[in-house]
Amino acid sequence: MDFRLAPEQQQFRDSVLKFSQKELSAGALARAHDPQYPWDVAKKMAKQGLLGITIPEADGGQGGTLMDAVLAIEAVASACPRSADVIQAGNFGPIRVLAEYGSSFQKQSFLKRLLTGEAVIAVGMTEPEAGSAVTDLATKATRDGKGWRINGSKIFTTHSAYADLILAYVRFGPGVGGIGSVLIEKNLPGFRLGRKSHFMSGEEWAELHFDNVLVPEEMVLLGEGGFKKQIAGFNVERIGNAARSLALGRYAFEQARAWALQRKQFGKLLAEFQGLQWKFADMKLKLEAAQLLLYRAAANADRGLPSPEETALAKMACNQAGFDVASESLQVMGATGYSQDTLVEYCLRRCRGWMIAGGSVEILKNRVAESIFDRTFPQRGG
Numbered sequence: 001m002d003f004r005l006a007p008e009q010q011q012f013r014d015s016v017l018k019f020s021q022k023e024l025s026a027g028a029l030a031r032a033h034d035p036q037y038p039w040d041v042a043k044k045m046a047k048q049g050l051l052g053i054t055i056p057e058a059d060g061g062q063g064g065t066l067m068d069a070v071l072a073i074e075a076v077a078s079a080c081p082r083s084a085d086v087i088q089a090g091n092f093g094p095i096r097v098l099a100e101y102g103s104s105f106q107k108q109s110f111l112k113r114l115l116t117g118e119a120v121i122a123v124g125m126t127e128p129e130a131g132s133a134v135t136d137l138a139t140k141a142t143r144d145g146k147g148w149r150i151n152g153s154k155i156f157t158t159h160s161a162y163a164d165l166i167l168a169y170v171r172f173g174p175g176v177g178g179i180g181s182v183l184i185e186k187n188l189p190g191f192r193l194g195r196k197s198h199f200m201s202g203e204e205w206a207e208l209h210f211d212n213v214l215v216p217e218e219m220v221l222l223g224e225g226g227f228k229k230q231i232a233g234f235n236v237e238r239i240g241n242a243a244r245s246l247a248l249g250r251y252a253f254e255q256a257r258a259w260a261l262q263r264k265q266f267g268k269l270l271a272e273f274q275g276l277q278w279k280f281a282d283m284k285l286k287l288e289a290a291q292l293l294l295y296r297a298a299a300n301a302d303r304g305l306p307s308p309e310e311t312a313l314a315k316m317a318c319n320q321a322g323f324d325v326a327s328e329s330l331q332v333m334g335a336t337g338y339s340q341d342t343l344v345e346y347c348l349r350r351c352r353g354w355m356i357a358g359g360s361v362e363i364l365k366n367r368v369a370e371s372i373f374d375r376t377f378p379q380r381g382g
Protein backbone atom coordinates (compact mmCIF):
# COMPACT_ATOMS: atom_id res chain seq x y z
CA MET A 1 0.00 0.00 0.00
CA ASP A 2 1.26 3.48 -0.90
CA PHE A 3 -0.54 6.65 0.20
CA ARG A 4 1.37 8.90 -2.22
CA LEU A 5 0.18 9.83 -5.70
CA ALA A 6 2.01 8.14 -8.56
CA PRO A 7 4.41 10.47 -10.48
CA GLU A 8 2.01 10.70 -13.45
CA GLN A 9 -0.90 11.59 -11.13
CA GLN A 10 1.21 14.28 -9.47
CA GLN A 11 2.18 15.62 -12.89
CA PHE A 12 -1.44 15.67 -14.03
CA ARG A 13 -2.57 17.48 -10.86
CA ASP A 14 0.23 20.05 -11.25
CA SER A 15 -0.71 20.74 -14.86
CA VAL A 16 -4.40 21.24 -13.93
CA LEU A 17 -3.35 23.49 -11.06
CA LYS A 18 -1.21 25.60 -13.38
CA PHE A 19 -4.06 25.90 -15.90
CA SER A 20 -6.56 26.79 -13.14
CA GLN A 21 -4.37 29.43 -11.54
CA LYS A 22 -3.69 31.04 -14.93
CA GLU A 23 -7.19 30.82 -16.42
CA LEU A 24 -9.69 30.60 -13.55
CA SER A 25 -8.39 32.33 -10.41
CA ALA A 26 -9.06 35.87 -11.59
CA GLY A 27 -12.82 35.58 -12.08
CA ALA A 28 -13.51 33.19 -9.19
CA LEU A 29 -15.55 35.55 -6.99
CA ALA A 30 -17.75 36.85 -9.81
CA ARG A 31 -18.33 33.33 -11.16
CA ALA A 32 -19.56 32.10 -7.78
CA HIS A 33 -22.23 34.80 -7.67
CA ASP A 34 -23.41 34.29 -11.27
CA PRO A 35 -26.39 31.88 -11.45
CA GLN A 36 -25.58 31.08 -15.09
CA TYR A 37 -23.48 28.09 -16.11
CA PRO A 38 -19.87 29.17 -16.84
CA TRP A 39 -19.83 28.25 -20.55
CA ASP A 40 -16.54 30.09 -21.13
CA VAL A 41 -14.88 27.87 -18.53
CA ALA A 42 -16.41 24.73 -20.08
CA LYS A 43 -14.91 25.57 -23.47
CA LYS A 44 -11.49 26.29 -21.98
CA MET A 45 -11.62 23.02 -20.07
CA ALA A 46 -12.59 21.09 -23.19
CA LYS A 47 -9.50 22.45 -24.96
CA GLN A 48 -7.40 21.49 -21.94
CA GLY A 49 -8.71 17.88 -22.05
CA LEU A 50 -10.57 18.17 -18.75
CA LEU A 51 -13.98 17.03 -20.00
CA GLY A 52 -14.45 13.30 -20.48
CA ILE A 53 -11.34 12.42 -18.43
CA THR A 54 -12.79 8.99 -17.58
CA ILE A 55 -14.55 8.44 -20.89
CA PRO A 56 -12.82 6.03 -23.32
CA GLU A 57 -10.82 7.61 -26.14
CA ALA A 58 -12.98 5.71 -28.64
CA ASP A 59 -15.95 7.79 -27.42
CA GLY A 60 -14.04 11.08 -27.61
CA GLY A 61 -12.82 11.15 -23.99
CA GLN A 62 -9.35 11.05 -22.44
CA GLY A 63 -9.32 7.40 -21.30
CA GLY A 64 -8.18 8.37 -17.79
CA THR A 65 -9.25 7.13 -14.39
CA LEU A 66 -11.83 8.23 -11.83
CA MET A 67 -8.92 9.17 -9.57
CA ASP A 68 -7.64 11.55 -12.29
CA ALA A 69 -11.06 13.20 -12.39
CA VAL A 70 -11.03 13.59 -8.58
CA LEU A 71 -7.59 15.20 -8.78
CA ALA A 72 -8.92 17.58 -11.44
CA ILE A 73 -11.77 18.67 -9.16
CA GLU A 74 -9.33 19.32 -6.32
CA ALA A 75 -6.93 21.33 -8.46
CA VAL A 76 -9.64 23.39 -10.18
CA ALA A 77 -11.55 24.12 -6.96
CA SER A 78 -8.40 25.34 -5.24
CA ALA A 79 -8.35 28.21 -7.76
CA CYS A 80 -12.08 28.62 -8.54
CA PRO A 81 -14.67 26.68 -6.51
CA ARG A 82 -17.51 27.29 -8.98
CA SER A 83 -15.47 25.93 -11.91
CA ALA A 84 -15.28 22.54 -10.18
CA ASP A 85 -18.94 22.14 -11.22
CA VAL A 86 -17.80 22.07 -14.84
CA ILE A 87 -15.47 19.16 -14.06
CA GLN A 88 -18.45 17.47 -12.41
CA ALA A 89 -20.73 18.05 -15.39
CA GLY A 90 -18.12 16.86 -17.90
CA ASN A 91 -16.97 13.78 -16.03
CA PHE A 92 -19.10 12.51 -13.13
CA GLY A 93 -22.73 13.26 -13.83
CA PRO A 94 -25.18 11.80 -16.34
CA ILE A 95 -22.53 12.15 -19.06
CA ARG A 96 -20.78 9.19 -17.42
CA VAL A 97 -23.99 7.11 -17.41
CA LEU A 98 -24.49 7.96 -21.09
CA ALA A 99 -20.91 6.94 -21.91
CA GLU A 100 -21.22 3.73 -19.86
CA TYR A 101 -24.60 2.44 -21.02
CA GLY A 102 -25.58 4.47 -24.09
CA SER A 103 -25.91 2.91 -27.56
CA SER A 104 -23.43 3.99 -30.23
CA PHE A 105 -26.25 6.06 -31.80
CA GLN A 106 -26.83 7.89 -28.50
CA LYS A 107 -23.14 8.46 -27.89
CA GLN A 108 -22.54 9.69 -31.42
CA SER A 109 -25.56 12.01 -31.25
CA PHE A 110 -24.75 13.72 -27.95
CA LEU A 111 -21.28 13.11 -26.52
CA LYS A 112 -19.44 15.43 -28.92
CA ARG A 113 -21.26 18.62 -27.85
CA LEU A 114 -21.01 17.63 -24.20
CA LEU A 115 -17.27 17.03 -24.49
CA THR A 116 -16.58 20.29 -26.32
CA GLY A 117 -18.29 22.27 -23.55
CA GLU A 118 -21.11 23.49 -25.82
CA ALA A 119 -23.87 21.64 -23.96
CA VAL A 120 -24.62 19.95 -20.65
CA ILE A 121 -26.87 17.03 -19.80
CA ALA A 122 -29.10 17.08 -16.71
CA VAL A 123 -30.38 14.09 -14.72
CA GLY A 124 -34.02 14.17 -13.70
CA MET A 125 -34.82 11.65 -10.98
CA THR A 126 -36.47 13.63 -8.18
CA GLU A 127 -40.20 14.31 -8.35
CA PRO A 128 -42.54 16.15 -5.99
CA GLU A 129 -43.55 12.84 -4.31
CA ALA A 130 -40.27 10.97 -4.86
CA GLY A 131 -37.22 12.48 -3.16
CA SER A 132 -35.18 10.11 -1.00
CA ALA A 133 -37.71 7.42 -1.96
CA VAL A 134 -36.66 7.79 -5.59
CA THR A 135 -38.16 4.42 -6.56
CA ASP A 136 -41.61 5.99 -5.93
CA LEU A 137 -41.14 8.03 -9.10
CA ALA A 138 -44.29 8.27 -11.19
CA THR A 139 -43.16 9.74 -14.52
CA LYS A 140 -44.61 7.22 -16.91
CA ALA A 141 -43.45 5.81 -20.24
CA THR A 142 -46.34 4.31 -22.25
CA ARG A 143 -45.82 2.42 -25.50
CA ASP A 144 -46.92 4.36 -28.62
CA GLY A 145 -46.05 2.68 -31.91
CA LYS A 146 -42.26 2.44 -32.14
CA GLY A 147 -41.66 4.89 -29.31
CA TRP A 148 -42.82 5.91 -25.83
CA ARG A 149 -45.09 8.66 -24.55
CA ILE A 150 -43.65 10.32 -21.44
CA ASN A 151 -45.88 11.99 -18.85
CA GLY A 152 -44.76 13.46 -15.53
CA SER A 153 -42.68 16.14 -13.81
CA LYS A 154 -39.24 16.51 -12.24
CA ILE A 155 -37.99 19.00 -9.68
CA PHE A 156 -34.67 20.24 -8.24
CA THR A 157 -32.81 19.17 -11.41
CA THR A 158 -29.33 20.73 -11.58
CA HIS A 159 -28.70 22.39 -15.00
CA SER A 160 -32.43 22.17 -15.82
CA ALA A 161 -32.69 25.84 -16.72
CA TYR A 162 -30.16 25.62 -19.59
CA ALA A 163 -29.38 21.93 -20.37
CA ASP A 164 -30.75 20.88 -23.74
CA LEU A 165 -30.71 17.16 -22.97
CA ILE A 166 -32.29 15.43 -19.95
CA LEU A 167 -31.56 11.92 -18.77
CA ALA A 168 -34.96 11.25 -17.22
CA TYR A 169 -35.73 8.32 -14.93
CA VAL A 170 -39.12 6.95 -15.96
CA ARG A 171 -41.46 4.12 -15.11
CA PHE A 172 -42.06 1.55 -17.87
CA GLY A 173 -43.89 -0.76 -15.47
CA PRO A 174 -44.64 -1.34 -11.77
CA GLY A 175 -42.08 -1.69 -8.97
CA VAL A 176 -38.35 -1.07 -8.93
CA GLY A 177 -37.96 -3.43 -11.88
CA GLY A 178 -40.20 -1.18 -13.97
CA ILE A 179 -37.83 1.80 -13.75
CA GLY A 180 -35.53 2.77 -16.62
CA SER A 181 -34.42 5.96 -18.32
CA VAL A 182 -34.83 7.92 -21.54
CA LEU A 183 -32.95 10.78 -23.14
CA ILE A 184 -35.26 13.73 -23.74
CA GLU A 185 -34.30 16.68 -25.90
CA LYS A 186 -35.86 19.89 -24.69
CA ASN A 187 -37.12 20.91 -28.12
CA LEU A 188 -39.59 17.98 -28.30
CA PRO A 189 -43.31 18.88 -28.41
CA GLY A 190 -44.88 18.52 -24.95
CA PHE A 191 -41.71 19.41 -23.08
CA ARG A 192 -42.13 22.48 -20.87
CA LEU A 193 -39.98 24.31 -18.33
CA GLY A 194 -42.11 25.29 -15.34
CA ARG A 195 -41.48 27.56 -12.40
CA LYS A 196 -37.87 28.64 -11.96
CA SER A 197 -36.18 28.78 -8.61
CA HIS A 198 -32.75 29.01 -6.97
CA PHE A 199 -30.95 26.87 -4.46
CA MET A 200 -29.30 28.49 -1.42
CA SER A 201 -26.06 28.27 -3.45
CA GLY A 202 -27.51 30.63 -6.07
CA GLU A 203 -27.72 27.89 -8.74
CA GLU A 204 -30.86 28.00 -10.86
CA TRP A 205 -33.25 25.11 -11.32
CA ALA A 206 -36.62 24.85 -13.06
CA GLU A 207 -39.48 22.37 -12.94
CA LEU A 208 -39.46 19.97 -15.89
CA HIS A 209 -42.82 18.94 -17.31
CA PHE A 210 -43.38 16.18 -19.84
CA ASP A 211 -46.88 16.35 -21.32
CA ASN A 212 -47.26 13.39 -23.67
CA VAL A 213 -43.73 13.81 -25.05
CA LEU A 214 -43.07 11.22 -27.81
CA VAL A 215 -39.62 9.67 -27.41
CA PRO A 216 -38.40 7.29 -30.13
CA GLU A 217 -37.17 3.81 -29.13
CA GLU A 218 -33.54 4.69 -29.88
CA MET A 219 -33.64 7.31 -27.10
CA VAL A 220 -34.27 4.72 -24.37
CA LEU A 221 -31.01 4.57 -22.43
CA LEU A 222 -31.81 1.75 -20.01
CA GLY A 223 -35.19 0.07 -20.40
CA GLU A 224 -37.25 -1.78 -17.85
CA GLY A 225 -34.95 -3.36 -15.24
CA GLY A 226 -32.23 -0.74 -15.74
CA PHE A 227 -32.50 0.88 -12.31
CA LYS A 228 -29.66 -1.06 -10.64
CA LYS A 229 -27.26 -0.23 -13.46
CA GLN A 230 -28.26 3.41 -13.27
CA ILE A 231 -27.55 3.56 -9.55
CA ALA A 232 -24.17 1.91 -10.18
CA GLY A 233 -23.45 4.75 -12.62
CA PHE A 234 -24.84 7.24 -10.12
CA ASN A 235 -22.17 6.21 -7.60
CA VAL A 236 -19.70 7.98 -9.87
CA GLU A 237 -21.79 11.15 -9.52
CA ARG A 238 -21.59 10.71 -5.75
CA ILE A 239 -17.79 10.60 -5.92
CA GLY A 240 -17.83 13.95 -7.75
CA ASN A 241 -20.22 15.37 -5.17
CA ALA A 242 -17.91 14.15 -2.37
CA ALA A 243 -14.80 15.51 -4.09
CA ARG A 244 -16.36 18.96 -4.49
CA SER A 245 -17.48 19.04 -0.83
CA LEU A 246 -13.99 18.25 0.31
CA ALA A 247 -12.34 20.63 -2.17
CA LEU A 248 -14.54 23.55 -1.14
CA GLY A 249 -13.92 22.79 2.54
CA ARG A 250 -10.21 22.84 1.79
CA TYR A 251 -10.55 26.10 -0.16
CA ALA A 252 -12.22 27.73 2.88
CA PHE A 253 -9.54 26.25 5.16
CA GLU A 254 -6.74 27.78 3.08
CA GLN A 255 -8.45 31.18 3.14
CA ALA A 256 -8.82 30.98 6.93
CA ARG A 257 -5.20 29.86 7.34
CA ALA A 258 -3.95 32.83 5.32
CA TRP A 259 -6.24 35.14 7.32
CA ALA A 260 -4.97 33.80 10.65
CA LEU A 261 -1.44 34.63 9.53
CA GLN A 262 -2.23 38.26 8.73
CA ARG A 263 -5.04 39.40 11.05
CA LYS A 264 -3.98 40.74 14.47
CA GLN A 265 -6.21 41.21 17.52
CA PHE A 266 -5.08 41.99 21.06
CA GLY A 267 -1.70 42.73 19.48
CA LYS A 268 -1.20 39.14 18.27
CA LEU A 269 -1.77 37.21 15.08
CA LEU A 270 -4.96 35.08 15.19
CA ALA A 271 -2.73 32.05 14.50
CA GLU A 272 -1.12 32.57 17.91
CA PHE A 273 -4.34 31.97 19.89
CA GLN A 274 -4.60 28.37 21.04
CA GLY A 275 -8.40 28.47 20.77
CA LEU A 276 -7.99 28.97 17.03
CA GLN A 277 -4.99 26.64 16.61
CA TRP A 278 -7.17 23.79 17.89
CA LYS A 279 -9.87 24.68 15.40
CA PHE A 280 -7.28 24.36 12.63
CA ALA A 281 -6.06 21.03 13.98
CA ASP A 282 -9.64 19.69 14.11
CA MET A 283 -10.31 20.96 10.58
CA LYS A 284 -7.15 19.35 9.24
CA LEU A 285 -8.11 16.02 10.82
CA LYS A 286 -11.54 16.12 9.17
CA LEU A 287 -10.13 17.01 5.76
CA GLU A 288 -7.38 14.40 5.78
CA ALA A 289 -9.59 11.58 7.09
CA ALA A 290 -12.29 12.27 4.50
CA GLN A 291 -9.69 12.49 1.75
CA LEU A 292 -8.40 9.00 2.51
CA LEU A 293 -11.92 7.58 2.18
CA LEU A 294 -12.47 9.50 -1.04
CA TYR A 295 -9.19 8.36 -2.58
CA ARG A 296 -9.88 4.76 -1.56
CA ALA A 297 -13.28 4.77 -3.24
CA ALA A 298 -11.92 6.44 -6.38
CA ALA A 299 -8.75 4.35 -6.63
CA ASN A 300 -10.59 1.05 -6.16
CA ALA A 301 -13.17 2.16 -8.71
CA ASP A 302 -10.54 2.29 -11.40
CA ARG A 303 -11.11 -1.42 -11.70
CA GLY A 304 -14.79 -0.72 -12.50
CA LEU A 305 -17.56 1.43 -11.07
CA PRO A 306 -17.05 2.48 -7.43
CA SER A 307 -18.28 0.18 -4.67
CA PRO A 308 -21.58 1.36 -3.15
CA GLU A 309 -20.32 1.06 0.42
CA GLU A 310 -16.97 2.77 -0.17
CA THR A 311 -18.79 5.50 -2.08
CA ALA A 312 -21.35 5.97 0.71
CA LEU A 313 -18.62 6.24 3.38
CA ALA A 314 -16.59 8.67 1.26
CA LYS A 315 -19.59 10.87 0.48
CA MET A 316 -20.77 10.97 4.11
CA ALA A 317 -17.27 11.86 5.34
CA CYS A 318 -16.59 14.47 2.65
CA ASN A 319 -20.03 16.10 2.91
CA GLN A 320 -19.66 16.45 6.68
CA ALA A 321 -16.01 17.52 6.56
CA GLY A 322 -16.62 20.07 3.80
CA PHE A 323 -19.52 21.65 5.66
CA ASP A 324 -17.88 21.61 9.12
CA VAL A 325 -14.59 22.99 7.82
CA ALA A 326 -16.24 25.72 5.75
CA SER A 327 -18.27 26.72 8.81
CA GLU A 328 -15.27 26.80 11.17
CA SER A 329 -13.17 28.65 8.57
CA LEU A 330 -15.89 31.28 8.36
CA GLN A 331 -15.87 31.56 12.16
CA VAL A 332 -12.10 32.07 12.18
CA MET A 333 -12.49 34.89 9.64
CA GLY A 334 -15.24 36.66 11.58
CA ALA A 335 -17.35 39.14 9.63
CA THR A 336 -14.87 38.99 6.73
CA GLY A 337 -15.69 35.30 6.27
CA TYR A 338 -19.41 36.00 6.52
CA SER A 339 -19.17 38.71 3.88
CA GLN A 340 -19.52 38.12 0.15
CA ASP A 341 -16.10 39.69 -0.39
CA THR A 342 -14.59 36.25 0.13
CA LEU A 343 -15.68 32.85 -1.16
CA VAL A 344 -15.82 31.26 2.27
CA GLU A 345 -19.53 31.89 2.78
CA TYR A 346 -20.13 30.55 -0.76
CA CYS A 347 -18.22 27.34 0.11
CA LEU A 348 -20.41 26.93 3.20
CA ARG A 349 -23.63 27.35 1.18
CA ARG A 350 -22.49 24.93 -1.51
CA CYS A 351 -21.33 22.27 0.95
CA ARG A 352 -24.70 22.45 2.70
CA GLY A 353 -26.51 21.40 -0.47
CA TRP A 354 -24.31 18.37 -1.10
CA MET A 355 -25.40 16.90 2.23
CA ILE A 356 -28.86 16.60 0.63
CA ALA A 357 -28.12 16.07 -3.07
CA GLY A 358 -27.07 12.77 -4.62
CA GLY A 359 -28.24 10.62 -1.70
CA SER A 360 -28.57 12.57 1.56
CA VAL A 361 -26.23 11.85 4.45
CA GLU A 362 -29.08 9.99 6.20
CA ILE A 363 -29.85 7.79 3.20
CA LEU A 364 -26.16 6.90 2.90
CA LYS A 365 -26.07 5.99 6.59
CA ASN A 366 -28.96 3.62 5.93
CA ARG A 367 -26.89 2.05 3.14
CA VAL A 368 -23.85 1.63 5.41
CA ALA A 369 -26.00 0.13 8.19
CA GLU A 370 -27.16 -2.52 5.72
CA SER A 371 -23.53 -3.49 5.08
CA ILE A 372 -22.72 -3.53 8.79
CA PHE A 373 -25.62 -5.85 9.65
CA ASP A 374 -25.51 -7.71 6.35
CA ARG A 375 -29.25 -7.38 5.80
CA THR A 376 -31.70 -4.93 4.31
CA PHE A 377 -33.78 -2.57 6.42
CA PRO A 378 -36.95 -1.76 4.47
CA GLN A 379 -37.78 1.92 4.99
CA ARG A 380 -41.38 1.57 3.85
CA GLY A 381 -44.47 0.78 5.82
CA GLY A 382 -45.25 1.08 9.54
Ligand SMILES: Cc1cc2nc3c(=O)[nH]c(=O)nc-3n(C[C@H](O)[C@H](O)[C@H](O)COP(=O)(O)OP(=O)(O)OC[C@H]3O[C@@H](n4cnc5c(N)ncnc54)[C@H](O)[C@@H]3O)c2cc1C
Nearest residue numbers: 123124125126131132156157158353356357358360362379
Ligand atom coordinates in the same frame (compact mmCIF):
# COMPACT_ATOMS: atom_id res chain seq x y z
C1 LIG B 1 -28.06 21.12 -4.58
C2 LIG B 1 -29.01 20.06 -5.03
C3 LIG B 1 -28.91 19.57 -6.31
C4 LIG B 1 -29.80 18.58 -6.75
N1 LIG B 1 -29.70 18.13 -8.04
C5 LIG B 1 -30.57 17.17 -8.47
C6 LIG B 1 -30.51 16.70 -9.83
O1 LIG B 1 -29.67 17.12 -10.63
N2 LIG B 1 -31.40 15.76 -10.23
C7 LIG B 1 -32.35 15.25 -9.38
O2 LIG B 1 -33.11 14.41 -9.81
N3 LIG B 1 -32.45 15.70 -8.10
C8 LIG B 1 -31.58 16.64 -7.63
N4 LIG B 1 -31.66 17.10 -6.34
C9 LIG B 1 -32.70 16.58 -5.46
C10 LIG B 1 -32.17 15.56 -4.46
O3 LIG B 1 -31.86 14.34 -5.10
C11 LIG B 1 -33.23 15.39 -3.35
O4 LIG B 1 -33.31 16.64 -2.69
C12 LIG B 1 -32.88 14.27 -2.38
O5 LIG B 1 -33.03 13.01 -2.97
C13 LIG B 1 -33.74 14.35 -1.11
O6 LIG B 1 -35.09 14.42 -1.44
P1 LIG B 1 -36.02 15.57 -0.79
O7 LIG B 1 -35.32 16.86 -0.93
O8 LIG B 1 -37.36 15.43 -1.39
O9 LIG B 1 -36.05 15.24 0.75
P2 LIG B 1 -36.94 14.11 1.46
O10 LIG B 1 -36.77 12.81 0.77
O11 LIG B 1 -38.29 14.63 1.67
O12 LIG B 1 -36.20 13.98 2.87
C14 LIG B 1 -36.30 14.98 3.90
C15 LIG B 1 -35.32 14.62 5.01
O13 LIG B 1 -35.64 13.34 5.54
C16 LIG B 1 -34.53 12.48 5.46
N5 LIG B 1 -35.00 11.12 5.16
C17 LIG B 1 -35.86 10.72 4.18
N6 LIG B 1 -36.03 9.40 4.21
C18 LIG B 1 -35.28 8.93 5.23
C19 LIG B 1 -35.02 7.64 5.78
N7 LIG B 1 -35.57 6.54 5.25
N8 LIG B 1 -34.17 7.53 6.83
C20 LIG B 1 -33.59 8.64 7.38
N9 LIG B 1 -33.80 9.87 6.90
C21 LIG B 1 -34.62 10.03 5.84
C22 LIG B 1 -33.68 13.04 4.31
O14 LIG B 1 -32.32 12.65 4.44
C23 LIG B 1 -33.87 14.54 4.51
O15 LIG B 1 -33.02 14.99 5.50
C24 LIG B 1 -30.78 18.08 -5.87
C25 LIG B 1 -30.88 18.58 -4.56
C26 LIG B 1 -29.99 19.55 -4.14
C27 LIG B 1 -30.11 20.07 -2.73
